[in-house]
Amino acid sequence: MTTSRTFFGHPIGLSTLFFTEMWERFSYYGMRALLTLFMTTATIESNPGLGYDVATAGAIYGLYTSLVYILALPGGWIADNLWGQRKAIWVGGWIIAAGHFTMAVPSNITFFLGLVFIIFGTGLLKPNVSTIVGELYPEGGARRDAGFSIYYMGINLGAFFGPLITGYLGEGINWHYGFGAAGVGMILGLIQYRAGMKHMGNIGLLKTGDTPEQVAAKSRTFFSVFFAAVATVMVFSYMVSAGILSLTLTQIATYLGYSVLLLVAGYFIYVWTAGGHTVEENKRMGVIFWLFLLIAVFWSGFEQAGTSLNLFARDLTNLSLFNGALEIQASQLQSINALFIIILAPVFGMVWVWLEGRQKNPSLPMKAGLGLLGLAVGFFVIAWGAANSSPDNLVSPAWLVVTYFFHTVGELCISPIGLSAITKLSPERRVGQMMGIWFVGAALGNLFAGLMAGQLATMASAELFRTVAMISAGVGIFAIIVSPQVKRLMGGVK
Numbered sequence: 001m002t003t004s005r006t007f008f009g010h011p012i013g014l015s016t017l018f019f020t021e022m023w024e025r026f027s028y029y030g031m032r033a034l035l036t037l038f039m040t041t042a043t044i045e046s047n048p049g050l051g052y053d054v055a056t057a058g059a060i061y062g063l064y065t066s067l068v069y070i071l072a073l074p075g076g077w078i079a080d081n082l083w084g085q086r087k088a089i090w091v092g093g094w095i096i097a098a099g100h101f102t103m104a105v106p107s108n109i110t111f112f113l114g115l116v117f118i119i120f121g122t123g124l125l126k127p128n129v130s131t132i133v134g135e136l137y138p139e140g141g142a143r144r145d146a147g148f149s150i151y152y153m154g155i156n157l158g159a160f161f162g163p164l165i166t167g168y169l170g171e172g173i174n175w176h177y178g179f180g181a182a183g184v185g186m187i188l189g190l191i192q193y194r195a196g197m198k199h200m201g202n203i204g205l206l207k208t209g210d211t212p213e214q215v216a217a218k219s220r221t222f223f224s225v226f227f228a229a230v231a232t233v234m235v236f237s238y239m240v241s242a243g244i245l246s247l248t249l250t251q252i253a254t255y256l257g258y259s260v261l262l263l264v265a266g267y268f269i270y271v272w273t274a275g276g277h278t279v280e281e282n283k284r285m286g287v288i289f290w291l292f293l294l295i296a297v298f299w300s301g302f303e304q305a306g307t308s309l310n311l312f313a314r315d316l317t318n319l320s321l322f323n324g325a326l327e328i329q330a331s332q333l334q335s336i337n338a339l340f341i342i343i344l345a346p347v348f349g350m351v352w353v354w355l356e357g358r359q360k361n362p363s364l365p366m367k368a369g370l371g372l373l374g375l376a377v378g379f380f381v382i383a384w385g386a387a388n389s390s391p392d393n394l395v396s397p398a399w400l401v402v403t404y405f406f407h408t409v410g411e412l413c414i415s416p417i418g419l420s421a422i423t424k425l426s427p428e429r430r431v432g433q434m435m436g437i438w439f440v441g442a443a444l445g446n447l448f449a450g451l452m453a454g455q456l457a458t459m460a461s462a463e464l465f466r467t468v469a470m471i472s473a474g475v476g477i478f479a480i481i482v483s484p485q486v487k488r489l490m491g492g493v494k
Helices: 013-040 054-070 072-083 085-103 108-135 139-173 175-200 212-240 249-274 279-306 308-316 330-355 366-388 398-425 428-457 461-487
Strands: none
Touching: 013 085, 013 108, 013 139, 013 175, 013 279, 013 308, 013 330, 054 072, 054 108, 054 249, 054 279, 054 428, 072 085, 072 212, 072 308, 072 428, 085 108, 085 175, 108 139, 108 398, 108 428, 139 175, 139 330, 175 308, 249 428, 279 308, 279 330, 279 366, 279 398, 279 428, 279 461, 308 330, 308 366, 308 398, 308 428, 308 461, 330 398, 330 461, 366 398, 366 461, 398 428, 428 461
8 A cells, every 4th residue: 555544544545435325325226215215106296207117117116226236246356357446346337327317307218228327337337346345355354344334324425315315305306406416426426535545555457368359359249248248238228118028027037037047056066176276176166056045035135125114114114204394205215224324334334353263253154144134024013013003004214213123233234245256265366356246245135125116016015025034034044053064164264
């Protein structure tokens, strides 16, 4: 590093990444809080939406949020092999900003085009910021875990303020004002990123043994394949919209989920058998695959926040507080989870360090299981509240507040610790790709979250929430039982 200054006792470069990701998450979660509500609001309202049914909106939400994370795989590859993490973050951020400003223009075409821009931009930016955070701590250990916890708190500062501002502007005044505000947040993040780059030293620059000519050849090959794939998707989309292919959005989302699972399994088979890795590295990547499955289950429940829980807030929750003195928007309740993380993240960081000092720190696989149990408790709570709700008997927002509290406890166990684990378990030349695998796990969770929310068209909310709770609890208990065996595969990595 080029300076001895620190950020809360950590490398000063962490501050640049902290605020960059804060503003990017401001834009992402600010728009996410509006997305399902905008799509399901009738076109004849004073603040008109798209008028889609819940199943269609859920499928679109799942496809969008999953593709945001699926594109982390090529985004990680581009950074590792062509650009370096720094350039990938910079280019991705500008594409994200373009997407939000495109959505600020009121039309169906600009709405979907904006989603496409955000998908591509986030695929470049998201995995590579996390990769650089890991590179700040070559020594690993609890200090790196604590660094990721601080970084994760920055994410949630953005996630807290985003829905408050975009919800007020978008849901309260005009949806497209909210989308535009998300774009402004991303621009602020890019300005801060450029200003703080001097603190990064050589971290994030391209590291390769290839000559410039070889890198250029790789770049031509990759982008030829990439744009051919984009063209194929565009032709497929046209054929579906024109009725040439008789497929619903729900069917497309379901088939995508199965395809992603097969692709990830094929990728791991390749790196295990033909990747040129040692037995110890293959065992550690096996742990990454297990964590990938657990995170997919976790996010399929957690991301109900943007779908079924968001609709529950709008349709079955009393949003008039203090005897009518304060009216809030349903989308603004999306800030509750982030607020809990801001409060609890430092506490959890200190607890992990304290436990490690006494040789009692739970293993990473154990923490993942505990995270799923926290998620399950939250859904049992909201299932109870939903069972007592109806359009004529709106329930208190306290049900959602308690639910988000338990979800936050689960998230603090599984998500920031998981990000740290990927950087520690990955072979050095596959860090970006393995970080991409982690986000593809989130992609599957987001996809199935949208599909599950679509079940509200035919299923009562209480039944849906209870089902999610039972699945999360079952997987969490199993993860805890097998955690000692999984820990042995980690080969001493903590």
